[in-house]
Amino acid sequence: MNKVFYISLLFLSLLFLQVFILNNILLLGFVNPYLYVAFAIFYPLKKERYLFLFLSFLLGISVDFFSNSGGMHAFSLLFIAYIRLFFVRIIFKKTEQDYLLFNLFQEPFGKVFNYVIILIVIHHFILFSLANFSTQNISNVLINTLYSSIFTAVLFFIGSYIFRRKK
DSSP states (O other): OOHHHHHHHHHHHHHHHHHHHHHHHHHOOOOOOOOHHHHHHHHTTTHHHHHHHHHHHHHHHHHHHHOOOTTTHHHHHHHHHHHHHHHHHHHHOOOOGGGGOGGGGGGGHHHHHHHHHHHHHHHHHHHHHHHOOOOOOHHHHHHHHHHHHHHHHHHHHHHHSSOOOOO
16 A cells, blocks of 8 residues: 555544544543554654654644644644654664564564553653643543553554454
């Protein structure tokens, strides 16, 4: 599949899925999945980094626009998009020369699981910290981060298993 078409389809499908379906799911009154972080996880490493950061910001600000949340999603997604390469180097032991051949689905599941969980938890912690913007509610931030991260990770791994391209 053409990479530009793949990235455009990923961007638009995650935006519409988040805005029209997932934003309306609220389990137990506070658990909400934020599956749009999959954009930062699935975006190819070998592509232009500035374009990736711009598209991450654009996706985040679009979710903010439809959620009326004032930039929290844009900052959270942009932050994990920026630090993603650090975790690729640490977890997968990859260098810049390896980025051209890097495929998340060809890596061991344990490493992929750690990578995805770390990015999701960081994203959710930043998101809920900005939403509460107080240290008095740190327990609410941690509880929301924990449960929403679990729900998002479950949906991420189910979705990636279903939509994985067979070779």
